[in-house]
Amino acid sequence: MSRSKVIVTIAPTGGMAHKSQNPHLPTQPDEIACDVYDCYNAGASVVAIHARRPDDGATCNPSIYREINRRIRERCDIVINNSTGGGVHGDMVGQTGSGNWEILWEERLKGLDAGAEMCTLDATTIIASFGGRELLMNTSPQRAQMLAAEMKRRGIKPEWEVFSPTHIVQDVAALTAAGFDEEPFFINLVMGAHRGFQNAMPYTPRALQSMVDLLPAGSLFCVSGIGPAQLPAAMNALLLGGHVRVGLEDNLYYGPGELANNVQLTERVVRLVREMGFEPATPEEARKLMGLPRDSRNLPEFSVANVR
Numbered sequence: 001m002s003r004s005k006v007i008v009t010i011a012p013t014g015g016m017a018h019k020s021q022n023p024h025l026p027t028q029p030d031e032i033a034c035d036v037y038d039c040y041n042a043g044a045s046v047v048a049i050h051a052r053r054p055d056d057g058a059t060c061n062p063s064i065y066r067e068i069n070r071r072i073r074e075r076c077d078i079v080i081n082n083s084t085g086g087g088v089h090g091d092m093v094g095q096t097g098s099g100n101w102e103i104l105w106e107e108r109l110k111g112l113d114a115g116a117e118m119c120t121l122d123a124t125t126i127i128a129s130f131g132g133r134e135l136l137m138n139t140s141p142q143r144a145q146m147l148a149a150e151m152k153r154r155g156i157k158p159e160w161e162v163f164s165p166t167h168i169v170q171d172v173a174a175l176t177a178a179g180f181d182e183e184p185f186f187i188n189l190v191m192g193a194h195r196g197f198q199n200a201m202p203y204t205p206r207a208l209q210s211m212v213d214l215l216p217a218g219s220l221f222c223v224s225g226i227g228p229a230q231l232p233a234a235m236n237a238l239l240l241g242g243h244v245r246v247g248l249e250d251n252l253y254y255g256p257g258e259l260a261n262n263v264q265l266t267e268r269v270v271r272l273v274r275e276m277g278f279e280p281a282t283p284e285e286a287r288k289l290m291g292l293p294r295d296s297r298n299l300p301e302f303s304v305a306n307v308r
Contacts, residue, residue, distance in 0.1 A: 005281035006273050007243040007289060009188075009222055010044040012036060012262045014249025015058035015087020016130065016196075022252040024261035027052040029064065033071035036078060038263045039247075043270035045286035046079040047072065048120065048159070050087060050249065057090025060107050065114030077283045079292065081118035081159055084111035084147060085137070088130040103128065103137045112150055117292055120188070121147050121158035123171035127198040144171050148180035155296035160187045161224075163200040168214045176216050179300040183218030186290050188245065192229035203229035205236055212240050220289065224250050234269055238276050244269055 012026050012035050019025050026035040036047045049072075051064040065082050072080060086092035086108050094104050111119060123144035128135045139147070151158050158181055160172045168187070176185050189211050191203035201207050203225050215221060222243040225233025230251040234244040246265040254260035254268075270280050281289060 004278050005285050005289065006238065006278045007046055007220075007222065007286045008044045008266065008270060008273065008280050009046040009048055009081075009243070009245035009247075010036065010039040010262060010266055011048040011224070011245060011247035011249035012039070013050045013052065014247075015050045015083065015085065015089075015092060017248065017252060018056060022248060022259050024259065025248050025252075026262070027056045028054070029067045029071050032068050033075060035262045036072050037075040039266040040076045040078045040283075042263055042266040043273075043280040044078060044266050045281045045283045046081055046118070048081045048083065048245070048247070048249065049116075050083045053090055055090075058087025059091040060084065060086045060109075060111040061091065062110050062113040065111065065116070069114055069116060079118060079283050079286055079290075080116045081120060082111050082114050082116035083120045084108045085120055085122045085161065086111065088128055088135055093133075093135055101133045101135045103135050105138065105143065109147075109150075112147075112154060112156065116156060117294070118157045118159050118186075118290075119151055120161045121151065122161045123147070123175060124161070124163055124167050126163060126200070129196055129198070141171070141174075144175060145178075145180065148175045149300070152180055152294075152296055152300075155294045157181075157186065157290060157292055157294045160185060161190060162187060162211075163190045163193060163197055165201075165211060165214050166199075168211065168216075173216050179298070182291060182295070184289070184291055185216060185219045187215060187219050187221045188224055189221055190224045190226065191233050192226035203233050208233065208236055209240065212242070226250050228253075230265075231269070231272075235272065235276070238273065238278060244273065
C-alpha cells in the first residue's frame with residue numbers, strides 16, 4: 001500500500017531576520033542556493049525564496065531573484081516560489097508624505113519578474129510592527145486582483161498566504177471564485193505571527209482547525225508555524241490532511257536556546273513525516289499535486305490602470 005505524499009516547503013531566508021540573530025541564515029545567492037540544495041537532498045520539494053541585497057537588506061529586485069533562481073536550478077529541480085511580500089527593511093520599506101511607514105507596493109510587484117513557477121500572493125492588508133516602526137502592508141482588493149491577474153498572465157501559480165480567517169473568506173474566496181486561480185488552490189496558513197502582525201492568528205490546534213474549515217473547496221494547504229509553533233503546527237497540519245513548511249524564515253531555533261540551520265529543520269520534519277506514515281513528495285510529485293505548470297489562458301477581465 002502506497003503512502004500519502006506530503007509537500008515539504010523550505011523557507012530559508014525570509015524578509016525579516018538578520019545574520020546577527022542567527023549566523024546560519026543564508027542571505028546571498030550562493031548561500032541560499034547551497035542551503036536549498038542541501039534541503040532538497042533532505043526531502044524538501046518546494047522552496048519559498050526571499051531575496052536580499054549585498055548588505056542583507058530585503059529586496060524584490062528581479063535581477064537578484066533571477067540569480068538565486070538560476071543557481072538553484074543549476075543544482076536541482078525543486079519547485080521555486082518567489083515572494084511578492086518582500087520584507088520589513090531594505091528596499092521594501094519607505095515613508096509616505098504623512099510620515100507613516102509602508103511596505104512598498106511598487107517594490108513588491110518586482111517579485112513577479114524573475115521567472116519563478118510560483119509566487120506568494122499576500123491578499124492581505126495588515127500592520128507589521130518591526131524595529132520600532134509600524135509598517136502598513138496595503139493589499140487592497142484591487143491590488144490583490146492585480147497580483148492574481150499578473151500571476152495568471154505570466155503562468156505563475158499563486159501560493160495564497162493568509163494570516164486570519166477573513167483573508168480566506170474574503171480575499172482568497174472572492175479571487176478564486178472569480179477565476180484568478182484554478183484548483184487546486186495552494187494556501188499557506190501563517191499561524192503564530194500575532195506578535196508582529198496585527199490581526200494575525202496565534203497557533204493553537206483549535207485555531208488551525210477553524211482556518212482549515214474555512215478553506216474553499218479544491219484547496220491544498222500548508223502551515224507556517226512561527227517560532228516555537230513551527231514543529232507542532234507542522235504535525236497538526238499532517239493530522240488535518242495538509243502539507244508542511246519549515247525554515248529559518250519562520251523559526252530561528254531548533255530547540256530552546258539552540259540556533260538552527262535549514263538542513264536540521266528539514267531533516268527533522270522529514271523524519272517526522274515518515275514516522276507519521278507519510279512520504280515526502282518529490283518535486284515532480286509536488287508539481288502534479290499543485291497543478292504545475294500553470295495554464296495562463298482564460299484570464300478573467302481585469303484592468304490594472306488605476307491600481308496604485
